[in-house]
Structure formats: C-alpha cells, structure tokens
Amino acid sequence: MYIDVKNILHELNEEIELLKSKVSHEPKLISLVVEPDPSTLSYLKTQKKTTKKYGVNLEIIESHNLEEDLNYYNEDKSVDGIFVSRPLPKRYSELDIARNINPKKDVEGVSFFNIGSMYYEEELFVPCTAEAVVKIIEENTKIQGKNVVVVGRSTTVGKPVAILLLKRGRDATVTVAHSKTIDLNEITQKADILVVAIGRANYIKQNFVKEGATIIDVGINVVDGKIVGDVSSEVVEKCEVTPVPGGVGSVTSLILIRNVFRAAINNSI
Numbered sequence: 001m002y003i004d005v006k007n008i009l010h011e012l013n014e015e016i017e018l019l020k021s022k023v024s025h026e027p028k029l030i031s032l033v034v035e036p037d038p039s040t041l042s043y044l045k046t047q048k049k050t051t052k053k054y055g056v057n058l059e060i061i062e063s064h065n066l067e068e069d070l071n072y073y074n075e076d077k078s079v080d081g082i083f084v085s086r087p088l089p090k091r092y093s094e095l096d097i098a099r100n101i102n103p104k105k106d107v108e109g110v111s112f113f114n115i116g117s118m119y120y121e122e123e124l125f126v127p128c129t130a131e132a133v134v135k136i137i138e139e140n141t142k143i144q145g146k147n148v149v150v151v152g153r154s155t156t157v158g159k160p161v162a163i164l165l166l167k168r169g170r171d172a173t174v175t176v177a178h179s180k181t182i183d184l185n186e187i188t189q190k191a192d193i194l195v196v197a198i199g200r201a202n203y204i205k206q207n208f209v210k211e212g213a214t215i216i217d218v219g220i221n222v223v224d225g226k227i228v229g230d231v232s233s234e235v236v237e238k239c240e241v242t243p244v245p246g247g248v249g250s251v252t253s254l255i256l257i258r259n260v261f262r263a264a265i266n267n268s269i
C-alpha cells in the first residue's frame, strides 16, 4: 500500500497561509546551483512552480564560487532564504555550506548552528527532508520503542533523521546503515520503520523488508526520463511505502516554503 501524505500537506498549507498573513513583502529565496545534473534540474523545476504558487520568488543562480556567493547573499537584505542544490561537485562538501551560510537564511537547516540546535529542544531550522520524513512517520505509525533502520548517513538526510527519531518523546531505537554495512538486508528485515535515502534506483526489494513495515522512500532517481525512488515498486505488496514522486519530496517542498515565510518574518523584524 502507498502512504498518503494529503493530511500533512493540508496542515502545512494552513500553516503557510497563517505565516503569509504576517509578511508584508514577497519573500525571496535564492537557490545556488553548482554544475547542475538532470535530477537536480528536475527537482528545481518542480520547486520553482511550487514556490511561485505560494507567492515566493525563487531565483536559481548558477554559482562558480560557492563561498563568495553565500557571503554575498548572506548580507543581501532583499534575500530572505538561501539553499544550495545537491549533488555538489567533488571540489565542494557539505562543510562549505554548513560553515558559510547565514543560519537565519538557512531555510534547509544545514548550517553548523541549525544542525547543532537539532540536538536540543530549541530548533531554528531543521534539515527539511529529515523533518518531512519524521512528519510522515509520526502521521502514520507509533514511533516509541520501534526498531527504525535508516539506510544512508548523509548530513542532510540520513544523520538528521536518526537524531530526530532518537529524541526524547519520539524514543525510537535507531540503526543507521550505509554503503559499508555488511549484510544490509539482514538489518533492514528487522525494521518496523525503514527510511531509505541512498540514491540507488529500486535498490530495496521485497527480501530487504519485514511484512507490514512502514517504509519511507527518500530517493529521487531518474531512470529512462522517469523519477523513481530507492524502493522497488513490488515492495508495496508487503509494506506501507511512500510514493515517489508525491511522497517525501512533496512534504519537503512545503516545509521549505514554510521556512522561507518564517525567515521572511525574522528578516522584516
């Protein structure tokens, strides 16, 4: 069965409408793109359409010097939010974003400050995709005491998902797997909740999952011009799975927009 994210999108829409009524200017969001690839462009195309619909002005800017551009837009008062598109070329790492982006404009929640605040109760901006994953899980199943396996340990998805699910109040027992994990399917078969964020099309097959598990497919892969997830379609016969597209990505987009409005409110104070 596929997981429906309609209710979450509805709630986020209501929150955005409320925030919108408190902002007197059209929020401006900058997306810096270094050497764009097809899946990045596909994601940004969707983002631009979505942001326009919500009254956010998204400018996509090709960056040739990330540090310089971040410093520039950090100081530009007309800019409310900034995010950097992934994947990054080899000469850059997540660290270049984390250390250079202004936390108040860091609507994706990837700066040192925002990542650090995730460990505490006072969060400013949490990594958007990780927040989307947690929201979907919370809406669909009880988390407390469950075995959660997160496949993928990136700074923007896998690790923050694990930290958020470990937090007091959520109380999951979390295992994080990655490309060096041995016998991955033996670990994933034990998961009551499985989060997959690896970027490998249709990698998780039926023999990786437990019957009845809740599966969050974060992957966005382009195969023969079509977007597919990391979880193979036949897994829906055994488990509840988020669709790709129309699952985590849709929730992430709205969280990003909500964060832009929050940043715009802070920027106008």
Ligand code: NDP
Binding pocket: 039, 086, 129, 151, 152, 153, 154, 155, 156, 157, 158, 177, 178, 179, 180, 181, 184, 197, 198, 199, 200, 218, 219, 220, 221, 248, 249, 250, 252, 253
């Ligand atoms: P990264 O490439 O940064 O990280 C991938 C992670 O997966 C790494 O930790 C890697 O391990 C692990 N991995 C790769 N191959 C395997 C394997 N065969 N078995 C186990 N682990 C493996 O990717 P991201 O976290 O940024 O993104 C993951 C996916 O999610 C991508 O498809 C991306 O497009 C998508 N995405 C979707 C979003 C959405 O809103 N829906 C937002 C962000 C990303 P190691 O650390 O050892 O290399």
